[in-house]
Amino acid sequence: MRDDVPPDGGADATIALRVQDWYAQTPAAPEQLRVRINEALGAVARQPARHAFGRRVHWSSVGAAAAAVMLVAVGVLAVRRARPARDAEISEVPFAIDAPHAARVALVGNFNQWDARATPMRRTAATGRWTAALRLAPGRHVYAYILDGKTWTVDSVAPRSGDKDYGSINTVLVPTGR
Amino acid sequence: MRTRLRRAAAMIARATVLLAMVAAGAGAQSVRDDGRIDRESLQLLRAIVDTATAHGLPAQPLLDKILEGSARNVPGPRIVAVVRQYAAALGEARTALGPSSTAPELDAGAAALRSGVLPAQLIRMRAVRGPGTAATSIVILTDLVSRGITTERASDALERVLRLDTDDSMALALRNAVAQGDAQASMKSLGKFLDDLPDSRKVRKPPETS
Numbered sequence: 001m002r003d004d005v006p007p008d009g010g011a012d013a014t015i016a017l018r019v020q021d022w023y024a025q026t027p028a029a030p031e032q033l034r035v036r037i038n039e040a041l042g043a044v045a046r047q048p049a050r051h052a053f054g055r056r057v058h059w060s061s062v063g064a065a066a067a068a069v070m071l072v073a074v075g076v077l078a079v080r081r082a083r084p085a086r087d088a089e090i091s092e093v094p095f096a097i098d099a100p101h102a103a104r105v106a107l108v109g110n111f112n113q114w115d116a117r118a119t120p121m122r123r124t125a126a127t128g129r130w131t132a133a134l135r136l137a138p139g140r141h142v143y144a145y146i147l148d149g150k151t152w153t154v155d156s157v158a159p160r161s162g163d164k165d166y167g168s169i170n171t172v173l174v175p176t177g178r
Numbered sequence: 179m180r181t182r183l184r185r186a187a188a189m190i191a192r193a194t195v196l197l198a199m200v201a202a203g204a205g206a207q208s209v210r211d212d213g214r215i216d217r218e219s220l221q222l223l224r225a226i227v228d229t230a231t232a233h234g235l236p237a238q239p240l241l242d243k244i245l246e247g248s249a250r251n252v253p254g255p256r257i258v259a260v261v262r263q264y265a266a267a268l269g270e271a272r273t274a275l276g277p278s279s280t281a282p283e284l285d286a287g288a289a290a291l292r293s294g295v296l297p298a299q300l301i302r303m304r305a306v307r308g309p310g311t312a313a314t315s316i317v318i319l320t321d322l323v324s325r326g327i328t329t330e331r332a333s334d335a336l337e338r339v340l341r342l343d344t345d346d347s348m349a350l351a352l353r354n355a356v357a358q359g360d361a362q363a364s365m366k367s368l369g370k371f372l373d374d375l376p377d378s379r380k381v382r383k384p385p386e387t388s
Contacts, residue, residue, distance in 0.1 A: 162293030
């Protein structure tokens with residue numbers, strides 16, 4: 001009788017005794033066999049390849065691919081959801097200045113990196129009024145006009161930017177969306 | 179959408195090239211002739227922008243100042259001085275308007291301070307316009323001051339209007355009224371506009387309940 005099994009354990013105690021006896025009688029595996037089993041188990045652990053879709057692939061690759069697909073899907077959904085909101089915030093802003101004697105007028109501002117070639121204005125022949133229209137996002141936009149490539153000027157009634165850092169004022173607008 | 183992306187890419191590319199010129203060792207001599215900036219000034223500008231962004235200030239208004247100066251063929255040292263002053267003004271504007279202010283608000287606030295508006299007057303603008311909604315009112319305040327109205331008078335008038343006005347439409351009407359003439363006419367227009375306003379105390383009176 002084993003000391004660790006209660007004497008009055010009933011059926012469960014009997015089963016436990018049988019299992020212990022069976023285990024005690026089982027011969028130990030030879031050392032060489034244990035080494036081979038361990039080597040085989042190690043090889044399986046190091047080789048996570050499985051067959052999937054009829055091809056031998058690594059599950060880690062499948063996982064990475066699935067994660068990538070999910071990320072792309074989430075990104076596409078996010079962009080599709082965000083785009084209408086951003087587009088809705090864009091407003092078309094008209095610009096106009098009277099310069100009947102100018103041969104060309106350019107609109108420059110922080111929306112076109114102050115590039116005099118970016119936004120040439122169109123002249124209305126009858127009035128000498130120059131116009132342009134830009135789609136601008138909400139924000140503070142500072143701008144001016146360049147007449148004939150050399151004279152910087154502003155629309156006198158437009159809001160002024162305030163500072164005269166570079167010698168002359170600019171004008172400013174703050175579109176807030178449609 | 180594509181146009182906007184193209185413009186954004188062009189802007190980033192220009193600003194990057196401008197500041198990367200220092201790192202690349204380009205522009206060794208003054209290139210003022212074609213609207214560029216000398217290397218020494220570019221180094222200083224880069225340091226100013228880096229310092230500003232390290233302190234959490236928006237870089238875009240500073241890059242815009244650099245690009246504007248370059249487009250106007252302003253000498254590099256002058257651009258450096260302007261950008262340095264503007265960076266300081268951005269910091270001062272953030273102190274006045276609060277850390278949750280948006281970049282357009284800080285930009286407008288910096289320009290306002292540079293035109294003579296006091297920090298206390300920006301604080302008053304913030305008191306009547308929450309975070310993200312004060313840029314227009316600050317632009318209007320700056321415009322009024324630029325047209326010869328004293329900062330106190332402009333600030334008082336605008337604050338009074340903004341308390342009646344939820345969407346800036348009345349403030350824009352005030353600005354439009356003032357913008358029609360010279361400084362003297364602007365003051366008269368401002369006074370008339372304010373006289374025609376409803377009494378704010380009546381407007382703000384809560385509805386009576388039975």
